[in-house]
Amino acid sequence: MIVKYFAWLKNITNIEEETISDQSVIDIKTLKKFLTVKYPKLKKYINKNDIVRVAINLEYVTGNKIIKSNDEIALFPPVSGG
Amino acid sequence: MIKIQKKNFNLENEINLIKLKHSNIGAISTFIGYVRNYNNRQKVIAINLEVYQDMAYKSLEKICSKAHQSWNLIDTLIIHRFGTLNINEKIVLVATFAMHRNDSFEACNFIMDFLKKEAPFWKKEFYNHNYKWLKNTNQKY
Numbered sequence: 001m002i003v004k005y006f007a008w009l010k011n012i013t014n015i016e017e018e019t020i021s022d023q024s025v026i027d028i029k030t031l032k033k034f035l036t037v038k039y040p041k042l043k044k045y046i047n048k049n050d051i052v053r054v055a056i057n058l059e060y061v062t063g064n065k066i067i068k069s070n071d072e073i074a075l076f077p078p079v080s081g082g
Numbered sequence: 083m084i085k086i087q088k089k090n091f092n093l094e095n096e097i098n099l100i101k102l103k104h105s106n107i108g109a110i111s112t113f114i115g116y117v118r119n120y121n122n123r124q125k126v127i128a129i130n131l132e133v134y135q136d137m138a139y140k141s142l143e144k145i146c147s148k149a150h151q152s153w154n155l156i157d158t159l160i161i162h163r164f165g166t167l168n169i170n171e172k173i174v175l176v177a178t179f180a181m182h183r184n185d186s187f188e189a190c191n192f193i194m195d196f197l198k199k200e201a202p203f204w205k206k207e208f209y210n211h212n213y214k215w216l217k218n219t220n221q222k223y
């Protein structure tokens with residue numbers, strides 16, 4: 001799966017996107033766990049819905065959702081356009 | 083029509099492109115967002131807007147479709163810019179085209195409300211000695 005990061009989350013990951021193919025990552029919950037090990041600074045933000053929002057294939061998701069290997073996941077803070 | 087672009091736009095030209103296609107338009111409502119010079123009790127130097135472009139197109143198309151279902155609209159236009167924008171530059175245009183004003187007024191407000199809450203754009207505001215990522219108010223989670 002491709003994981004994309006936006007806004008200040010990129011300051012933590014230092015990359016805009018990456019491909020993750022770790023077998024342990026099967027849903028949003030396990031993805032977040034994987035990412036907090038890879039990026040320890042994400043830990044205090046990643047489970048707070050008012051700080052980090054998640055989209056799968058360009059749609060917002062809340063709670064835990066199954067992820068498929070060809071999905072595009074995006075993690076980003078609350079929006080501020082307009 | 084939805085446009086996500088770096089370059090500036092001319093309001094009258096953009097409106098006319100759509101207006102000239104439909105002689106039944108009797109009302110056009112527009113909202114234009116600008117970069118202002120003061121925010122968070124600080125003088126603003128410029129902003130940088132980041133966008134998740136594929137998702138922004140998809141979500142804005144969805145909201146225009148919802149607006150068409152709820153109001154009697156002839157057409158809609160959203161232009162949202164990204165990249166570095168200086169004070170006084172235009173950020174966003176929402177224009178709604180209808181036969182009558184109530185449809186255009188209400189739909190314009192509805193689209194703008196949605197855009198502020200859901201469309202994946204992020205504003206980084208630069209001051210003299212620091213910067214801040216902004217967050218719009220009243221967002222749903």
